Amino acid sequence: GIQVEQSPPDLILQEGANSTLRCNFSDSVNNLQWFHQNPWGQLINLFYIPSGTKQNGRLSATTVATERYSLLYISSSQTTDSGVYFCAVELMDSNYQLIWGAGTKLIIKP
Amino acid sequence: DTEVTQTPKHLVMGMTNKKSLKCEQHMGHRAMYWYKQKAKKPPELMFVYSYEKLSINESVPSRFSPECPNSSLLNLHLHALQPEDSALYLCASSWLATDTQYFGPGTRLTVL
Numbered sequence: 001g002i003q004v005e006q007s008p009p010d011l012i013l014q015e016g017a018n019s020t021l022r023c024n025f026s027d028s029v030n031n032l033q034w035f036h037q038n039p040w041g042q043l044i045n046l047f048y049i050p051s052g053t054k055q056n057g058r059l060s061a062t063t064v065a066t067e068r069y070s071l072l073y074i075s076s077s078q079t080t081d082s083g084v085y086f087c088a089v090e091l092m093d094s095n096y097q098l099i100w101g102a103g104t105k106l107i108i109k110p
Numbered sequence: 111d112t113e114v115t116q117t118p119k120h121l122v123m124g125m126t127n128k129k130s131l132k133c134e135q136h137m138g139h140r141a142m143y144w145y146k147q148k149a150k151k152p153p154e155l156m157f158v159y160s161y162e163k164l165s166i167n168e169s170v171p172s173r174f175s176p177e178c179p180n181s182s183l184l185n186l187h188l189h190a191l192q193p194e195d196s197a198l199y200l201c202a203s204s205w206l207a208t209d210t211q212y213f214g215p216g217t218r219l220t221v222l
Contacts, residue, residue, distance in 0.1 A: 042215050044213070048210040101152065103152055
């Protein structure tokens, strides 16, 4: 089956730093979503990005579907950015199931 | 309004109990989901209701049973659970089954 790999697994940064999180997937996909899970468990959808580039404030994402990867950029990190970032892909003919990566745990220190 | 609500927030139950988790959305979404999440793992899909049709992850045991009374509500009935079923249970919804998913805050379930 499809493999979804995220890197790095863990990242510790000082407030104000920039970071890039990567998601590689091993097969063609219908769509890709990025999520942030805060330390209390709430999952927030950041981007729905099957291809191209999108920006939302300090966050942006780029998916290159032909090369099977997506990048999430976080600029000027804040402590509230801490948590786990997941990417999830939907396969073609998948019966709606998202395949999730293992996540990147981000800690922003004040 | 992009809110999905879940009740209760926390639940402790014995292995012989019957309980239900509730999920509600008022965004007019046509697809709703139940996920199970263990600590330090990504969510695992349990059930999907889309266009009033249920899709099941075949690995989910029968002690979990979903119910969709209407397009805004999704329940998860629990019966004779095991301690390994302790986890965070997340509900989500989307406009269509392939669209952006919006998650509720989850129910933290402990089975004693």
